[in-house]
Amino acid sequence: MKQYIEIKKQHPDAILLFRVGDFYETFSDDAIIASEILGITLTRRANGAAQFVELAGFPHHALDTYLPKLVRAGKRVAICDQLEDPKTTKKLVKRGITELVTPGITIDDNMLNHKENNFLCAIHTADGKHFGIAFLDISTGEFLTSEGTRDDIDKLLSNFSPKEILIERGSRKKFEERFGSLFFLFELDDWIFTSDAARDRLLKHFQTKNLKGFGVDHLPLGIIASGAILHYLDITQHSQISHIVALRRIEEDRYVRLDKFTVRSLELIAPMNEGGKSLLDVLDKTVSPMGSRLLRRWIVFPLKDKKPIENRLDVVENFFREPELKDLLEQQLSLIGDLERIISKAAVGRIAPREVVQLKVALTAIEPIREAFLASDNISLKEMGEKLNPCPVIRDRIEREIVPDPPALLNKGGIIRKGVNAELDELREIAYSGKDYLLHIQRRESERTGIPSLKVGFNNVFGYYIEVRNTHKDKVPDDWIRKQTLVNAERYITQELKEYEEKILGAEDKISVIETQLYSSLVESLIEYIPTIQVNANVIARADCLLSFAKVARENKYIRPEIDESDVIDIKAGRHPVIEKQLPPDEPYISNDVFLDNESQQILIITGPNMAGKSALLRQTALIVIMAQIGSFVPAESAKIGLVDKIFTRVGASDNISLGESTFMVEMNEAANILNNISQRSLVLFDELGRGTSTYDGISIAWAIVEYLHEHPRARAKTLFATHYHELNEMQKSFKRIRNFNVSVKEVDNNVIFLRKLQPGGSEHSFGIHVAQMAGMPQSITKRAQAILKQMESENRKHGIKKPIDDFIEKREGYQLSFFQLDDPVLSQIRDELLHLDVNNLTPLEALNKLNEIKKIVRGK
Known part of the structure; x- marks a missing residue:
């Protein structure tokens, strides 16, 4: 103890x-x-x-x-x-x-998911506003860093999903206030998070004089975070890290911004409900683990530059034009396995004999892929072929030295081929062919001496011996040494038998030692090939993803999108890629057209009943844009996608009670994040904004936000706004780039049929009680709700209940009439102000605020 x-x-x-x-x-x-x-x-x-x-x-x-x-x-x-x-x-x-x-440091297959990376992360901040962040997957050698604001880091944490985060000692509470408490945190000493300590550790590892060659020298906070990760590897005794060959900057300016709310609400990586499917589930037809991991990354980091997107689309289209190439690639990919993690195991000295053989199989499978890519007319495939290197020297050495089907563990023996080492072959001959060898000696000595009954035996006292019956004692050669006398026989030993005995008794131990030495030498030789094989793994992963896009496109009848740098999104007969896969075979998905631009149709106000498909329409538009910008074909008859730089969503209801935030507060936080970060090239989806508060408050906030999106020069983003606030349909009259649409239904004999078709014009009905009936609500409740609804509608018609603007105008006129009779300078000023107020240019929120301001003054008088 x-x-x-x-x-x-x-x-x-x-x-x-x-x-x-x-x-x-x-x-x-x-x-x-x-x-x-x-x-x-x-x-x-x-x-x-x-x-x-x-x-x-x-x-x-x-x-x-x-x-x-x-x-x-x-x-x-x-x-x-x-x-x-x-x-x-x-x-x-x-x-x-x-x-x-630890959760962030493991190369054990039993603890790793081959479809996703296992990232260790470190975060450092000097002022609480600007942060450095680094990610390392020790199982693949991928080492990344970046810097940014809290929102930038929050987005990276969401997209990379690290299993463990390193922070400075004593900063746990602040971290959880900024980024939540869902991460596994480990605190390190303050000195580790210093510039000198970090740079020294990084330079020592990479054996360079500076970090300029990695393109990260201008990221001081990112460097500190990166150095902290290497220090942590020292602390946890992970010293064999030669497979970490570079530190790369996360070039966020190359990618579409997707915050964690958008990734979650669009269900890009994981479904929100058990039993559901994500976009990744639909698109992932990859063959290799590397391809599956890369596809996950592509989905949360769509490209926003036209050329690389077109390059990907060209390759996908090429697979349609050259089915032989597609079939060859699929066949060879199935042989490669997890090349990326296998070579990383070689670096840390934990590669098993079967994995070495798998490495040889992978390198062999790369050869025909390389030749096919080099022969292709596609420029991107040619470039990929030039990067592939089957490493023939080490591949052939593995073939020469390792048996084709070795045991899983080194200590089981039988790994090295015959002919690699003469001593090993001899020892195996002794250890595994001992009886044959002894029979050979017995036969040879019997013929040499003329003693037919001569036999070779063994006991624990003398070891191996030759036994001769007394009748042939006179024929024993002089070089035999007598060791034991029996009643009817004599036992002898020879120098040859003693040497053989020494060999056979220690043969298995010596075999193990020699095999271990030979195997370790081979594994050590693999280390110099790590960078080359990592490049191979990256190219294979990329090819695998593009092949997956081609397979999914053929299976689901996707088309190639047209990508340009305009401000137009024009989708004809678009479909939701996930929902259409979950429908029964005999139920076709109802497709819809969506057109958005910054000139005539910037904002679509989409009304219609519950369950009609408004949310699905919003999501499918965003998913089609994302699919196009990761280089995939899309579910539509045609799609013209003007590149977007950011996609934001405000969908669904959720709270954050642990931080004291109500559902409505969370909704407003997310909406504020959107409005503070959008640009004219952004795509925004608002679904039922403002429903968490009173009706007039909600309408006013929704109106003001839509107006801001329309009027603010920087914020003129393409927007889909689904709502049950039918009052917002009035905005089309006053704002030239707002258009009303509704998702249609048909009423037949008091039954509602959802047509799920988007059509111009607003809707006045939500059919909420009908949806309650569909949900199985007790009939007594739905019937009572129908009665209350009819009564309220009747009362509204009777008393002429108005919309917020009309209500304000009516109250304004009443105040004006009252004030004409009063001789009061303040009230006269209010009267004049009301007379000259241009109501048409007020939002409902501004109107209500103005009215409340006047009420306070009047009460005071």
């Missing part, structure tokens, strides 16, 4: 798996936590003066089963192994930490 306590002090915040014989044991608080997470028995053991100590453990061979559970639970795990053979010492066995596994 003293030994355990000393080792535990090194990493007090980690679960310590302490190797004792054939078990990994945990003690005290670690045992309590481990037993809860792993579902293993918690026991207690007497421990001297400490009386009892909690204990929970599992067999050492079950480490791969239990370790992932601890890490997925957000625990850091220190693995403490026995560093010497208990058989060779009578003292306490020497132990030490051999590995520290």
Whole structure:
């Protein structure tokens, strides 16, 4: 226990798996936590003066089963192994930490999802306004950095989804206030987050004099975050990191801005509801794990420059024109496996023999891909072919040295081919062909001496011997040495037998040593190929994504979008790529046209009943734009996409009670974020904005926001605004770039049929009670609701309840008549102000504010 306590002090915040014989044991608080997470028995053991100590453990061979559970639970795990053979010492066995596994640092396949990256992140700020951020996936060697505001960092955290974040000691509370409390955080000492410490660590790793060659020298906060990550690798004893060959800047100016609300509400990566599907689910027909990981990245980082988008679209179209190339690529990709993570395992010395053979298979499969790409007429494919390198030298060496189907583990033996090492071959001959060799000696010596009954045997006292019956004793050669006399025979040994005995008894140990040396030499040779193979993996991933786009386009009847730099989005017969895949086979998706520009039809006010498809229409428009700008074909008859720079959504209702934010507050936060960050090239989706407050407040805010989007020069973004505030249809009369549309329905015998077709003009009906009936609401409630609705509509008609503007005009006239009879300078001024007020240029919010201001003055009088 003293030994355990000393080792535990090194990493007090980690679960310590302490190797004792054939078990990994945990003690005290670690045992309590481990037993809860792993579902293993918690026991207690007497421990001297400490009386009892909690204990929970599992067999050492079950480490791969239990370790992932601890890490997925957000625990850091220190693995403490026995560093010497208990058989060779009578003292306490020497132990030490051999590995520290954390949620952000693992290369274990059992803990990794092959379809997504496993990023470790570090964040640093000097003033609380500007931040540096870095991401490392140690399983692939990808190392990235950037700088920005809180919103920029929040977006990157959402898009990269790190499994662990490093922050400065004592800053946990501030971090959670800024970015939420959903991340696994680990605090490091302040000195690590300094410029000198970070630069020194980065320069030491990359063995360069400066960081200019990586294009990050102008990112001082990003450099500090990047250096903190390398320091953390030192702390966690991950020293073999030669596969981290570069630090790259995240060039955010190249990509469409998608904030976390947009990524979530459009369900780009994950569905919001269990059993649903995301855009990634529909588009991911990739064959390789690298392709799947890259596609995830592409979806949350759409391009906003025309040329690279067109290059991707050209390749996708090329796969249609050259089906043989498409078939070849698909066939070869299926052989490659996770090339990116395999070569990273070589760098850290954790690559298994089967993975080395898989590496050879992958490099072999790259050769025909390279040749086909180089022969293609497509410029992008040619460039990809030029980057591919099948590394024939190391590939052929693996072929020569490793057996085609080796065991999974090195210690199982039988890895190195025959003919690679003469001594190894001889030892194998001895170890695995011993009987044949002994029979050969027996036969040879029998013929040489003329003793037909001669036999070779073995016992634990003398080892191998030759036994000769007494009747042939006189024929024994002089070079045989007598070792034992029996009643009817004599036993002899020879120099050859003694040498053979020494060889065969130590053969298996020597075989293991030689195989390990040869295998380690091969793995060490792989390290110089890491950068080249990483490039191969990147090219293969890119080709895999584009092939996936081609397969999805053919399967779902997508078309190539027309990309330009205009301000026009013109989609004919567009479809929602996810919803159409979830419909029954006999139910076609109702397509719709959407046209937006900055001259005549900038804002569409979309009204219509609940369940009619307004939200689906909004989302499908954004998804089609995103698909086009990642280089995919799109679900439409035609699509002209003027490149957008940002996509914002305000969809659905959610709260953030933990931070004291109501549903409406969250809605306003998101709306404010949109209005403060949009440009004329942005696409904005508002769905039911302002529903979380009173009707007049909601209408006023919605009106004011739409007016701002129309009137503000910087904020003139293309906007789809779905609403049940039918009053907003009045805006078309006063604002030239606002158009009213509705999603149509048909009423037949008191039943509502949803036609799901977008048509010009506003709608006055929401059919909310009909939707309540569809949801299974008790009939007594829906019938009562119908009665109340009819009564309220009747009262409104009777009393002439007006819309906010009309209501204001009516009240204004009443005030004016009252004030004519009063001789008061203040009230006369109000009367004159009311007379000259241009109501048509007021928003409802401005009208109500003005009216309330006047009411206060009148009450005072």
